[in-house]
Amino acid sequence: MAELELTTRPESPDDAAQIERLHDRAFGPGRYARTAYRLREGRPHRPDLSFTTLVGTLLVGSVRLSAVRSGAINAVMLGPLAVEPAFEGRGIAGALIRESLDACRAAGEELVMLVGDPPYYSRFGFQVAAPGSLVLPGPVDPARILYVELAPGALERAKGAVSPL
Template sequence: MTDLAVQIRHELPGDADAILHLHERAFGPGRFARTAFRLREGVPVRLDLSFAALVGTLLVGSVRMSPILAGREQALALGPLAVEPAFEGRGIGAALMERALQAAREAGHGLVLLVGDQPYYARFGFEPVPKGRLEMPGPVDPARLLAAELVPGALDRASGRVLAMRA
């Protein structure tokens, strides 16, 4: 197989349908019951912090950021991170993560939360949130609630309920 050039660019409003179909293929119908999905439901995606990966004109990956409150601390919810199953294992997810976190850092954000596998996300600076520090709006395995401090001390200022920031 030949190497395929992957372009990463900001998510555009016209990408929404392709990204929804990507989420269907990557996560299946069970995604609607997940707490992380419910947290983001009805919240506008921050297009300036969300990215799409393309091979030619084919959208093969996506990462999104949404505004949240972690107690009184403004933060971002990262996710979902999705890569077209046929394109997994090629570094697309890692490239999307790095680009989104860099954009958030450059925009002055201090804290990013996600629900995911710590062994994968640790390389991007994510660590488990101390047990009992944050309360998600539904059940979450505490070992999967992860935070990355883009500004030192941001997680120390976050405690209490995690809520979506609606426009």
């Protein structure tokens, strides 16, 4: 099979409809009940930290980050991260995560958090938060609350309830 040329680039306002359709296919309607979606509900994501992957003009991957507050600092929440099911296993998600973390560093962000699978996200530097250190609204498995510090000591200053900005 021929290799496809993938292009990862900053999200554009023109991508919104394609991203919404991708989320529908990847997550279905039940996504709105998840804790991470509740943090993002009714608030814009950070376009400066959000990226897409395309094959030609076909959008096949997206990552968005949203501003949150926890303890004494502003932070960002990674997600949703979605890849078109037919394109999974090609490194698209990893490229999107790395691109977004690089953008966070360049923007001076101190802490990135997410709700996800520890074995998968650990390769990007994410760690499981100590129980009770980051408190998200709604039901969430504490073992899936992950973070990566982009500035030393950020987690210590962020301890507490996580709320949207």
